[in-house]
Amino acid sequence: MAEHYSSFERGGRRWLLQRLTAVFLIGVLAFHFLLLHFANHAADITFAGTQARMSQVGYFATMWLFLVTATFHGVNGVYNALVNQGIEGTQKTAVKWVLVVASLLLVAQGTRVALAMNGFL
Amino acid sequence: MSQSYNRGTVEDFGRWREFSAGMWAWIFHKFTGWVLVGYLFTHIAVLSTSLGGAELYTNTLQGLEALLVVRFLEVGLLAVAVFHILNGVRLLMVDLGVGLEAQDKSFYASMVLTGAITVASIPTFLGGPLA
Numbered sequence: 001m002a003e004h005y006s007s008f009e010r011g012g013r014r015w016l017l018q019r020l021t022a023v024f025l026i027g028v029l030a031f032h033f034l035l036l037h038f039a040n041h042a043a044d045i046t047f048a049g050t051q052a053r054m055s056q057v058g059y060f061a062t063m064w065l066f067l068v069t070a071t072f073h074g075v076n077g078v079y080n081a082l083v084n085q086g087i088e089g090t091q092k093t094a095v096k097w098v099l100v101v102a103s104l105l106l107v108a109q110g111t112r113v114a115l116a117m118n119g120f121l
Numbered sequence: 122m123s124q125s126y127n128r129g130t131v132e133d134f135g136r137w138r139e140f141s142a143g144m145w146a147w148i149f150h151k152f153t154g155w156v157l158v159g160y161l162f163t164h165i166a167v168l169s170t171s172l173g174g175a176e177l178y179t180n181t182l183q184g185l186e187a188l189l190v191v192r193f194l195e196v197g198l199l200a201v202a203v204f205h206i207l208n209g210v211r212l213l214m215v216d217l218g219v220g221l222e223a224q225d226k227s228f229y230a231s232m233v234l235t236g237a238i239t240v241a242s243i244p245t246f247l248g249g250p251l252a
Contacts, residue, residue: 019216022209022213023213025206025209030206033199033202041245041249042249043183043186043187043250046175046182046183047176074157078154078158102162110165110168112169112172113165113169116171117171
C-alpha cells in the first residue's frame with residue numbers, strides 16, 4: 001500500500017466538502033462546456049438565448065449551485081495550496097478572511113448576474 | 122505490505138527532475154486549479170455586462186468570440202478543465218483507496234485523454250465567424 005498523502009487534515013469538514021463539491025462539479029462543468037461550446041457555439045450566444053435558458057427553474061438552480069460550489073471548491077483549494085506553501089499565524093488568518101470576503105462578493109455578484117439574466121433585475 | 126518512500130517535499134520545485142508521476146499530478150492539479158479559479162472571477166466579471174442591458178451583453182460576448190486569441194485561450198481553458206476533471210476523478214479514486222497501485226498509470230492516462238479531447242475540440246472552438 002502507498003502512503004496516504006493529502007493536503008487536508010484527515011476526516012475534516014473542509015476535506016469532505018472539497019470532495020462533495022468535486023463530484024458535483026465534475027458533472028456540471030462538463031455539462032456547461034458541452035452546452036455552451038458544442039451544443040450551442042459560444043460565438044452565437046445572445047442575451048435572448050441566455051435569458052431563455054436562465055428562465056427555466058432547473059437550469060437557473062443548477063447554474064446558481066454551480067457558482068456556489070465552484071467558488072467554495074476554488075477558494076478552498078487556493079487556501080489549501082497556500083497552507084501547503086507554509087503560511088501560518090497572522091498571514092494564515094489574513095489570507096483566510098480575504099478569501100472569505102472574495103468568495104462572498106463573487107457569489108453576491110454572480111447572483112445579481114443570474115437574476116439579470118433571467119429578467120428579474 | 123506497507124512501504125514508505127522519502128521523496129522530499131513537492132513544494133521544493135528546484136528538484137523537479139526527481140519528481141515522480143504522483144508529484145507531477147499534484148503540481149498540475151494545483152496549476153490547473155489556480156487557472157480555473159482565476160477564470161471563474163474573470164468569467165463572472167465578463168457576464169456582469171448583463172447588468173448593463175441585453176445589447177451590451179451580446180456585443181461583449183460576440184466581440185470577444187470574434188477574436189482568434191480568445192478562441193485559442195478557450196482551447197487552453199478546455200485543456201486545463203479536462204485535466205482537472207480527469208485528475209480529480211483519479212484523486213477521488215485514490216481517496217477511496219481504489220487502484221492505488223496504478224495511480225501513476227492513471228495520471229498518464231489523464232494526460233493522454235486530456236490531449237486527445239483537446240485536439241478533437243479544436244475544430245469546434247476555431248469554427249464560426251471571426252473578426
